[in-house]
Amino acid sequence: MTSAGxxxxxVTLAEYVExxxxxxxxxxxxxxxxxxxxxxxVVDDLRGVPAALRDLPAEMPVPEHVSARLTAAIAAExxxxxxxxxxxxxxxxxxxRRGVPRAxxxxxxxxxxxxxxxxxxGGDGGPDEATTAGSGAESLSESAGENAGSGPGPxxxxxxxxxxxxQMQELEASTVTELEQATRGVWxxxxxxxxxxxxxxxxxxxxxxxxxxxxGSGVLVVLxxxxxxxxxxxLVSTCGSTTAEALAAxxxxxxx
Amino acid sequence: xxxxxxxxxxxxxDLLRRHVAGDADAFGELVAxxxxxxxAVALRTLxxxxxxxxxxxxxxxxxxxxxxxxxxxxxxxxxxxxxxVNACLDRVRHNAARxxxxxxxxxxxxxxxxxxTMAVDDPAERTSMRLDLEQALATxxxxxxxxxxxxxxxxxxxxxAAQMLxxxxxxxxxxxxxxxxxxxxxxxxxxxxxxGNQPGNDDVPSPTTHGPGGEQR
Numbered sequence: 391m392t393s394a395g396x397x398x399x400x401v402t403l404a405e406y407v408e409x410x411x412x413x414x415x416x417x418x419x420x421x422x423x424x425x426x427x428x429x430x431x432v433v434d435d436l437r438g439v440p441a442a443l444r445d446l447p448a449e450m451p452v453p454e455h456v457s458a459r460l461t462a463a464i465a466a467e468x469x470x471x472x473x474x475x476x477x478x479x480x481x482x483x484x485x486x487r488r489g490v491p492r493a494x495x496x497x498x499x500x501x502x503x504x505x506x507x508x509x510x511x512g513g514d515g516g517p518d519e520a521t522t523a524g525s526g527a528e529s530l531s532e533s534a535g536e537n538a539g540s541g542p543g544p545x546x547x548x549x550x551x552x553x554x555x556x557q558m559q560e561l562e563a564s565t566v567t568e569l570e571q572a573t574r575g576v577w578x579x580x581x582x583x584x585x586x587x588x589x590x591x592x593x594x595x596x597x598x599x600x601x602x603x604x605x606g607s608g609v610l611v612v613l614x615x616x617x618x619x620x621x622x623x624x625l626v627s628t629c630g631s632t633t634a635e636a637l638a639a640x641x642x643x644x645x646x
Numbered sequence: 647x648x649x650x651x652x653x654x655x656x657x658x659x660d661l662l663r664r665h666v667a668g669d670a671d672a673f674g675e676l677v678a679x680x681x682x683x684x685x686a687v688a689l690r691t692l693x694x695x696x697x698x699x700x701x702x703x704x705x706x707x708x709x710x711x712x713x714x715x716x717x718x719x720x721x722x723x724x725x726x727x728x729x730x731v732n733a734c735l736d737r738v739r740h741n742a743a744r745x746x747x748x749x750x751x752x753x754x755x756x757x758x759x760x761x762x763t764m765a766v767d768d769p770a771e772r773t774s775m776r777l778d779l780e781q782a783l784a785t786x787x788x789x790x791x792x793x794x795x796x797x798x799x800x801x802x803x804x805x806x807a808a809q810m811l812x813x814x815x816x817x818x819x820x821x822x823x824x825x826x827x828x829x830x831x832x833x834x835x836x837x838x839x840x841x842g843n844q845p846g847n848d849d850v851p852s853p854t855t856h857g858p859g860g861e862q863r
Contacts, residue, residue, distance in 0.1 A: 404827035410820045435833055439826040442833050443783075443798035446776060449682035450689060456699045457681060463703050464674050467710050 397429055398422060400436075407436045459607075466606040469568070569610065569641045573623030576601040576612040577646060583609055587629035594632045597622060602629065608637045619645045658722035666714050673710055680723060684730045691734040691795045693784035697741065698734075705733035731796070735810060738788050778832050790825035793818045798826075 398406070398419050405411050406419040423429045452460075575581070583602040588611030592599035597613035600621065604610075609629055613622045620642045627635040656664070656672075658679070664672035684705070688698035709729050716725055783791055783799075796807040797818065804822075808815040 400827040400830055401824055404823035404830070405820060408819045408823040408826075410816055410823060432830070435830055436826055438833055439829050440798040442775075442779065443794070443829075444801065446690075446779065446799055448686060450686040452681045452685035452702075453695070453699075456685065456695075456702065457678075459699060460677055460681065460703060460706055461674060463707055464677065464710060467707055468670055 397426065400432060403429060403432050404436050407433055462604065462607055465604075469606070565638065566641055569605070569623050569625060569638065570643050572603060572605055572610050573612050573621050573641060573643050574646055576603050576610065576623070577614075577621055584629050587611070588613075588624075588626075590630050590632055591624060591626060595622075595624075606637075614645065615642075621645055659718060662713050662716055662722055665710075673713070676722070676726075677706055680726055683723070684726060687727060687730050687795075687800065688734055690780070690783060690799055691731065691792055692737055693786070693788075693791055697737050701733040701737045702730060704736070705730040708733065727800075731800070731810065735792070738792055742788065775832065779829065782829050782832055786825050786828060790821045790828075793821045794825040797822050 402411070402415070402419060403423070406416060406423070409416075411419060423433055577600055579601075581601050581603045583604055587602040587609060588599050591611050592613055595613065597615050600612040600614050602609055602611045605625055608625050608627050609631070611624050611626060611629075611631075613624065614620075615622060621644070623641045623643070624633070624636060625638040625640075626633070627637060656675075658676060661672045661676040661679075665676070681702075684702060685698065688702045688705070689695065692698045692701060705726075709726055712729075716722070783795065786794065793807055793811060793813075796802045796810065797804055802810070804815050804818050808818045811818060
């Protein structure tokens, strides 16, 4: 196009702008740009890129499922902190990552969609974000009984092995006691994390649903076995989980 | 200068101090206060919601545990920000250690950013350009996106970014330059600049069609 020969590639111009070209290339690029209005324009535009990036909004509404997950993680960290302080730094996080509802993974597969959501709906984080994500994307607190049974979505631990192995090992005796206490608490207070939360599990194992409560990274579903006069506390990923998504071995306590 | 806010709101440092002193709600409040900002950092740095959620959680747990070692020579927000960035970098390394996805790391076949032609003074179009930019950022390879986000979006000096990434400053600059070249068509729509050698944006359909015409600026 110009006497200066072929245009440098945009990458070269960008490197030129950034000052990372070697001397020879920088010289020849400079002399081309001097004579070429087209490339001068590209150079100007390139200088505008950092400004445009800097202008991106500093905040993005955190999706509800992420926020719920943070809250649960912090609560678990509190619970943990009251027993042992400091100590191993990876146990809880590792346990959490495996234990956290797989719905999060499903929701996450919509990364760019989520961005679209945030921009389209603006400040309030977009009530439809979860629904946009499709089934499986319900937040921890909202999943209720809807994805009963084998819901869609990547609900299997990534690391191949049984999702239970690691979690079981990391559950200490104190955790069992906690689960037992929480089980009794649900019986006494008849708490429900959401209406019908745990009904899928109750149906599956054929026991009566007593109630449910958020526990650590998951949901403690309490079932009653009237024949044995026992309560069963089962810690699972979400309200809609079955035993396939157990996060801990079930605990049993006598009906108080 | 008087502070205009009549409502007594504990400062970030107060919250952190209370947390260290055993207040069970303080840390949650601190997180609630800043999570949108920190989420933006994590999501842009990692370009993936799943990874960003993991990183943010790791970061908050880390901050929770390390709160006692916070020294007020920096703002709490700066401190949190940095912890999130570090968690993101850990994620990137973790992901890099996994069997690679088919995306090659020279970035040559990264989907081109297709220019959308728009008038930038229209707020809706501005929003749309922002969305395009966010999406485009997410499609950059990690090795380019991470330095670019640190330097251009988050405003870290190149030297700081280089230190965080454990890379020479020159490498950081050059990766930023490459990334900017890929984002360029978004900001200079309809102006293909150098003919025929734009980075592969001819084989990808435009994500947004805003109709004809309208060069920016």
